[in-house]
Amino acid sequence: MNIKELRYYHDLVIQKNFSKVATHFGVAQPTITMAIQRLERELGAPLFIRSQSHHDLTVTASGLQFDQHVQTILRELEVAHQELSRAKQERIRFGLPPIIGNYFFPAYTPALLAAGLLQRLEVEDHGSRELTKMLAHGIIDMALLGSLAPLQQDSFSTQVITRAPIQIIVAPDHPLATRTTGVSFQDLKKEPFITLANEYVHAQAFHQVSRAAGVRPKVVFKTHDVHVLKTLVAKNSGISFLTTLALEPQDHLVALPLLDLGAPEFIISVATRANRLLSPYGQELWGLLADEHD
Known part of the structure; x- marks a missing residue:
């Protein structure tokens, strides 16, 4: 069994036609x-049911099961090629979600610059959900990820770096602004909300809190831009639900703690693939981000 045979096999599962697979790989049909046949002999199981003409195929249950393993092998091989290529270039593909990139990561840049690491980063800025997928598929080497609970994924090595509450934010002249000891979500059922779009962890937190409180909040506007959200809240266009990590004095906003049991917090972790052998530069980056928080 070799990689080329596995590629032939997976394509045949998709195409279900010998001649199409042969054309795709530029080989003679007997090669496929x-x-x-070699794979079937080696595995001791039929992988396809062939029609009389051998042109049309049905994949057997064993064949479908084997294809799941083949896909994993081919995917891991592709990831290995990508990782080795980046290791040669001494570059680090680094995932950075918008809120973390704008309000948390800048504190690390002086140390990264002094260590000669900042210029080695190729930054991918997407939401944490998308970056998690990219990390799993080997598209990026490392990421800072936002979550509502510590990341628990067997395929990742992770380290929690910090936590920050997610609170209700209002304009200073809003009637709720004086309730600095906190509010319950039930108190907000008639309030117009301005929320972040679904790719943000905040959307998941907002859904969890509203469901637990039995409230169907009135969302008047959704945005991908944290700055736009804060500006609209400051102008009393509505209230919002945001981690205190993203609040700055110049925003002129008031943050109110949520009194509900299990009020969410925004957790930032550094993550890489568990089976990823980090380059020396990658190890140094991990150390700067994670080790001091052990």
Whole structure:
């Protein structure tokens, strides 16, 4: 069994036609036929049910099960190629979600610059959900990720760096602004909300809190831009739900703690693939971000 045979096999599962697979790989049809026969002999199980003409195929249950393993092998091989290529270039593909990139990561840049690491970063800025997928598929090497609970994924190595509450934010002249000891979500059922778009962790937190409180909040506007959200709240266009990490004095906003049991917090972790062998530069970056928080 070799990689080329596995590629033939996976394509045949998709195409279900020997001649199409042969054309796709630029080989003679008997090459594909013999490769599949070798796999079936080695595995001791039929992988396809062939029609009389051998043109149309049905994948057996064993064949479908084997294809799941083949896909994993081919995917891991592709990830290995990507990681080795980046290691040669001494570059680090680094995932950075918008809120973390704008309000948390800048504190690290002096140390990264002094260590010669800042210029080695190729930053991918997406929401944490998308970056998690990219990390799992080996598209990026490392990421800072936002979550509502510590990340628990067997395929990742992670370290929590910091936590910050997610609170209700209002304009200073809003009637709720004096309730600095906190509010319950039930108190807000008639308030117009301005929220972040679904790719933000905040959307998940907002859904959890409203469901737990039995409230169907009135969302008047959704945005991808944290700055726009804060500006609209400051102008009393509505209230919002935001981590205190993203608040700055110049925003002129009031943050109110949520009194509900299990009020969410915004957790920032650094993460990489568990089976990823970090380059020396990657190890140094991990150390700067994670080790001091152990």
